[in-house]
Amino acid sequence: AQKVTQAQTEISVVEKEDVTLDCVYETRDTTYYLFWYKQPPSGELVFLIRRNSFDEQNEISGRYSWNFQKSTSSFNFTITASQVVDSAVYFCALSEAYQGGKLIFGQGTELSVKP
Amino acid sequence: GAVVSQHPSRVICKSGTSVKIECRSLDFQATTMFWYRQFPKKSLMLMATSNEGSKATYEQGVEKDKFLINHASLTLSTLTVTSAHPEDSSFYICSARPPGTGLGQGYTFGSGTRLTVV
Numbered sequence: 001a002q003k004v005t006q007a008q009t010e011i012s013v014v015e016k017e018d019v020t021l022d023c024v025y026e027t028r029d030t031t032y033y034l035f036w037y038k039q040p041p042s043g044e045l046v047f048l049i050r051r052n053s054f055d056e057q058n059e060i061s062g063r064y065s066w067n068f069q070k071s072t073s074s075f076n077f078t079i080t081a082s083q084v085v086d087s088a089v090y091f092c093a094l095s096e097a098y099q100g101g102k103l104i105f106g107q108g109t110e111l112s113v114k115p
Numbered sequence: 116g117a118v119v120s121q122h123p124s125r126v127i128c129k130s131g132t133s134v135k136i137e138c139r140s141l142d143f144q145a146t147t148m149f150w151y152r153q154f155p156k157k158s159l160m161l162m163a164t165s166n167e168g169s170k171a172t173y174e175q176g177v178e179k180d181k182f183l184i185n186h187a188s189l190t191l192s193t194l195t196v197t198s199a200h201p202e203d204s205s206f207y208i209c210s211a212r213p214p215g216t217g218l219g220q221g222y223t224f225g226s227g228t229r230l231t232v233v
Contacts, residue, residue: 045159102149
C-alpha cells in the first residue's frame with residue numbers, strides 16, 4: 001500500500017533560520033514519483049518539485065533544496081534562510097506509476113516563519 | 116502553462132440543497148481529472164478519478180450518490196454535492212494532467228472551492 005508520512009505537524013522558526021521538512025513514503029512500486037506542494041492561506045496548491053524514483057540526485061532551487069534517499073524512503077525539503085513569505089502548509093505527495101496518476105498526500109506540515 | 120480553472124471559489128448553501136462545482140482545463144484537454152477534499156488543517160484526500168466519457172472511479176468510503184461527478188467533455192468535470200449537510204463543508208479541489216505528460220510529470224490544480232453548508 002502507498003502512504004506518505006509527514007511527522008511534523010507544525011514548525012515555527014524565526015526568519016533567516018534554516019528549516020527541514022521531513023517526508024517518508026511507502027510504496028511497493030519500483031516506479032513512482034514524489035512531489036512537494038506549498039499551500040498558502042489562500043488555499044491553492046503551488047507545485048514546488050517532482051522527482052521520479054530513478055533519480056536520486058539532490059536538487060537545489062534558490063533557497064529550496066531537496067534530499068531524496070531511497071534507502072530510507074525519504075524525500076526531505078529544506079528551506080535555507082527562511083522568510084515570512086514561506087509561511088504555509090507544505091505537502092509531500094506520492095504517485096505510483098500504475099495507479100493511474102492518483103496523488104497520495106502526506107498530512108502536511110504547517111510552517112510558520114516569524115519576523 | 117496548463118491552467119485549471121475551478122468555480123466557484125466559495126459557496127454557502129442551505130442544508131438539503133445541492134451544489135455544483137466546475138473544474139475546467141483552459142488551454143488543454145484533460146481526459147482525466149481528479150477531485151480531492153480537504154478538511155480544515157488536514158491533508159488532501161482523493162475522492163474520485165473523473166474520466167471523460169465514462170463513469171468516475173470513486174475511492175473507498177466516498178458516497179457515489181452524494182458526490183456526483185460528471186466529465187462530459189475533455190475540458191470540463193463537475194462535482195455535485197447532493198443534499199448537502201453541514202458535515203459536507205470542506206475545501207474541494209480538482210486537478211488535471213495535461214496530455215503528453217507522463218504519470219508523474221505534472222498535475223495542475225484548480226484554486227479550490229470552499230463549501231460551507233448552513
